[in-house]
Amino acid sequence: MTGVLAALYRAFYDHVLSRLPETRAVAMGQSVLRVLPLDRLSLFRVDDPRLAVTLGGVRLPNPLILAAQYYDPVLLRRAMGLGFGAVTAKSITRNARPGHPEPNLTRVRTAAGPGLVNCNGFKNPGLDAWAPEIARVPHRVPLIVSVAGESPEDCVALVRGLGPHGDLVEFNISSPNTKLVYAWSERPAELRAVLEAVRRASPKPLIVKISPDFADENERHIIPAAIDAGVRVVNYGNTRRVEDARLSQGAGGLSGPELFPATLANIRRTRARFGDAIDLVATGGIDAPDKAQALLDAGATALGYFTGFITRGPLLARQILEHLLAARAARV
Numbered sequence: 001m002t003g004v005l006a007a008l009y010r011a012f013y014d015h016v017l018s019r020l021p022e023t024r025a026v027a028m029g030q031s032v033l034r035v036l037p038l039d040r041l042s043l044f045r046v047d048d049p050r051l052a053v054t055l056g057g058v059r060l061p062n063p064l065i066l067a068a069q070y071y072d073p074v075l076l077r078r079a080m081g082l083g084f085g086a087v088t089a090k091s092i093t094r095n096a097r098p099g100h101p102e103p104n105l106t107r108v109r110t111a112a113g114p115g116l117v118n119c120n121g122f123k124n125p126g127l128d129a130w131a132p133e134i135a136r137v138p139h140r141v142p143l144i145v146s147v148a149g150e151s152p153e154d155c156v157a158l159v160r161g162l163g164p165h166g167d168l169v170e171f172n173i174s175s176p177n178t179k180l181v182y183a184w185s186e187r188p189a190e191l192r193a194v195l196e197a198v199r200r201a202s203p204k205p206l207i208v209k210i211s212p213d214f215a216d217e218n219e220r221h222i223i224p225a226a227i228d229a230g231v232r233v234v235n236y237g238n239t240r241r242v243e244d245a246r247l248s249q250g251a252g253g254l255s256g257p258e259l260f261p262a263t264l265a266n267i268r269r270t271r272a273r274f275g276d277a278i279d280l281v282a283t284g285g286i287d288a289p290d291k292a293q294a295l296l297d298a299g300a301t302a303l304g305y306f307t308g309f310i311t312r313g314p315l316l317a318r319q320i321l322e323h324l325l326a327a328r329a330a331r332v
């Protein structure tokens, strides 16, 4: 049954959604998610205590995390009933941002499968407008709030303002579409001081989300700086910066299955190098159960995805969770 419905969604994505202009496809997909109470159906979930994991000291009912992209509280509430063990809200900035002009999202279809390139540019309502809205969302599963700050003062203000509303706080230093946060990866010494200040200000466990574009820098400087600052969770990682002449900025962040081989290699190397000093979220290219399993086997504590939710649909979480349980049973 799950397999048939998942195949139907895939056909709908391939033949309808992926042929509409991007803005119309996004509007249609988000309207459906907003209007239909899919989160009330048990169809999308697998509730089994054997799937639970602990991330930064917080219990997640399963290791799947919806990666940052939605800030609309209705969409976040719906996503919390669609099988994820935690849901991440989009990165919020101190002041409202209109984002980059359209076209700011485009599709790519590679041998690995369908992906996206976006140059969203942090479109969001800003700290003061968003904090009261997110405060009203019930935490059916843990909520991860994400902050994107340009200066140390911004970062501390964001963590103070949003930390009380999340179960964990993700510190984004990796979105490639604005200089806003991407440049932090090039300044590890300053980053250490900011992470220390942010950690002192955060009432909740911190995650630092890093970029696949800086593998060497991450492992030599950024993760050690995060550990020194007392951060215990690393999310590896964000989109990969690529040129794309179809976008208003001429470049954007690639997401989807093309990222998977790098995500797997990054997780494997990072776990080998840092051992138990950190919990690791693997994000980038998960769109099938075997990929999720491979990342857990490589040392991931939890698994984030966004593009797979769009291209493979809301049943992907259940398919992955059933696969994880079956693999576990086969190994016992």
Ligand SMILES: Cc1cc2nc3c(=O)[nH]c(=O)nc-3n(C[C@H](O)[C@H](O)[C@H](O)COP(=O)(O)O)c2cc1C
Pocket (backbone or CB within 6 Å): 067, 068, 069, 090, 091, 105, 116, 118, 120, 122, 146, 172, 175, 209, 237, 238, 239, 254, 255, 256, 257, 259, 283, 284, 285, 286, 304, 305, 306, 307, 308
């Ligand atoms: C349209 C779009 C917007 C995104 N916005 C954010 C964001 O605000 N903050 C962030 O940390 N990551 C953001 N991401 C990156 C995703 O959270 C994720 O790290 C990335 O897409 C790789 O995972 P995936 O291949 O499963 O999509 C965005 C991705 C997309 C496609």
